[in-house]
Amino acid sequence: MDDMDLHVLRLFQEVARGATVTDTAARARLTQPALSRALHRIEREAGAALFQRAGRALRLTPAGHAFAAHVDAILERYDEGLRAVAEAVDPEAGVIPLAFLHTFGTWLVPPVVSSFRAAHPRTRFELRQHGEEGLVRELLDGTADLVLTSGDPGDPLISWVRLLEEPLLLAVPPRHRLARRKQARLADVAEEEFIVLRPGYALRETTVRLCAQAGFTPRIGFEGEEVETLRGLVTAGLGVALLPLPHTATFPPEPAQPATPHLRVTDVSSARDIGLAQLAGRDLPPATARFREHVLATAPRTLPA
CATH class of the missing domain: 3.40.190.10 (Periplasmic binding protein-like II)
Incomplete structure (x- = not known):
């Protein structure tokens, strides 16, 4: 794909993940025909139909699924490269993608993020909330560096450390x-x-x-x-x-x-474990590594009931 730019690949990624052509075009400030032409150009260069129409939506073909996995990997590595450069230039201005269980958004996440930002005010967070299955996907897909979850996910690709015990x-x-x-x-x-x-x-x-x-x-x-x-x-x-x-x-x-x-x-x-997970064997970016150490240092072992 010599002449394929990253912007077009991001548009492909959005549609591949279920966004409509109309909504994707609007967010990208393109006309719908312009976006459709861009998607057709990807299909021509790939040499196969990547989408099939299902009502008003587009769904990936088997070839599209295979191609989308590689697009995700390309964009993930590119974004990691941008983050590495930004943190090399200004280590205090990193971005930390953090995902967490829905229930932690009202009490656990705000204070740990706030106390970390007090010491590192130029650090930015990308926050996402899910159930446990969604948290595992965030890690495996590379869209989160760390996740706060209830219990060990039990996946050999994921490293988990217990933070505290919460009474039930x-x-x-x-x-x-x-x-x-x-x-x-x-x-x-x-x-x-x-x-x-x-x-x-x-x-x-x-x-x-x-x-x-x-x-x-x-x-x-x-x-x-x-x-x-x-x-x-x-x-x-x-x-x-x-x-x-x-x-x-x-x-x-x-x-x-x-x-x-x-x-x-x-x-x-009657209790549940709360812990911090990351991909096993992965070196975390500097800002994320600092945040991980902050969480490990400040988490209490057991919550009062």
């Missing part, structure tokens, strides 16, 4: 028979409906595992995608859940007591 409490409705207690056995709610996160979230897997340790399989009544949604459903009397307490945006964080009763679990070790 049994959340029950305000008028529940256990609501006046400070603690309870998980087995005490074996016959009740559980409110859990959807498959793909580590908290769901942890809930199922802890229930199995307590001697039962949870009867799932509702599934959600955010912890605070689950807490709201418990408050409405729709079931029980194993949840972390909400925390203040301080570091170390302090727990905030919600209106819904949260009971300490006594029959199983």
Whole structure:
């Protein structure tokens, strides 16, 4: 592709990832026909059809999938090169791509980023939020240098270090028979409906595992995608859940007591690990390496319940 410039490859990448031609052209300040011609030029140079139309959208052909993987690698290496040059010229002005679990955006991420920026004010962050599956993809795709996640992803390509342990409490409705207690056995709610996160979230897997340790399989009544949604459903009397307490945006964080009763679990070790992950064997850019050391140095070992 002697005459193919990086801008056109980025446009190809956007469409390949599901963006419409209309939206991509608008963001690039191109006409739609101009973008279509650019995509056709890529196909001519590749010697194969890379897209097929599905309604109003374009979908990759098998050849398109093969080509897109190489485009992603080219652009990733190019962007890494730009970052390396920028940090060589001004080591304090690096960019740190950080991805994290949705629930960490209200209490864990703000203070660690803020305290790091206080010492390195010219450093910039690119922040993304996902469930655990999305966090793994961010690392493997090279779009994040570091991820904050719940539990070890268990992937041989990913290196994970435990930062702290977060207690999980049994959340029950305000008028529940256990609501006046400070603690309870998980087995005490074996016959009740559980409110859990959807498959793909580590908290769901942890809930199922802890229930199995307590001697039962949870009867799932509702599934959600955010912890605070689950807490709201418990408050409405729709079931029980194993949840972390909400925390203040301080570091170390302090727990905030919600209106819904949260009971300490006594029959199983009810907690989840929070850790920091990166690609195994990869040398991190200087700014990211400094941020990693900052997080490791400042994280508390256990959160209060």
